[in-house]
Amino acid sequence: MSRPTGLIANKGLELLTFGTPNGQKATIILEELKEAYGGPDYIWQSINIMENIQKEEWFTKLGPNGRIPVLVDHDKGGLGIQEGSGKLVDWHWSASTD
Numbered sequence: 001m002s003r004p005t006g007l008i009a010n011k012g013l014e015l016l017t018f019g020t021p022n023g024q025k026a027t028i029i030l031e032e033l034k035e036a037y038g039g040p041d042y043i044w045q046s047i048n049i050m051e052n053i054q055k056e057e058w059f060t061k062l063g064p065n066g067r068i069p070v071l072v073d074h075d076k077g078g079l080g081i082q083e084g085s086g087k088l089v090d091w092h093w094s095a096s097t098d
């Protein structure tokens with residue numbers, strides 16, 4: 001897999017994550033939502049934190065604390081969601097299906 005240099009989607013959800021416990025939290029909640037409700041669909045990129053990709057400018061514009069995971073909502077102007085993103089995915093999905 002080549003080194004990420006920016007976002008790859010232009011609609012829907014894009015998860016920037018890595019295989020750490022915090023990174024997996026976001027993936028798990030998205031997969032649970034898909035299983036339970038059939039969505040949301042999302043695309044993801046692996047951000048290797050050992051290579052400090054999370055400190056690059058394109059990333060910190062989305063996630064200012066320079067940490068994974070970041071969930072980007074392309075349908076809401078490229079909004080980047082950090083910190084407890086698993087819970088926020090839940091809130092976001094509930095709100096968008098009301």
Ligand SMILES: N[C@@H](CCC(=O)N[C@@H](CS)C(=O)NCC(=O)O)C(=O)O
Nearest residue numbers: 020022023049067068069083084085
């Ligand atoms: N409270 C945040 C913690 C995020 C976090 O600590 N991410 C770590 C990986 S588990 C990280 O990006 N570390 C790399 C760094 O700080 O440069 C959350 O739950 O999402």
